[in-house]
Amino acid sequence: MKKIIIASAKAMGVLILIVFVSSKVQAQPNPGPGNQNSGIVVTNDGPTVPFDGGMSLMLAASGIGYVSKKLKRK
Secondary structure, rough: HHHHHHHHHHHHHHHHHHHHHOOOOOOOOOOEEEEEOOOEEOOOOOOOOOOOOOHHHHHHHHHHHHHHHHHHEE
């Protein structure tokens, strides 16, 4: 039981570290509406990025669920 608590505490620490580090990282700055710095296409909306913060939270939640299921089996 004590090993599970220690392993869970380590996993939560790593998860919290990843969340704080990834909150400061951006894939690309938002230039706002208008030219996308390509010089060719002018659009009225900002840049489109296929992977956003919501998806990473879903992946983290599913990983936590998977690990907790595996820990329950042991």
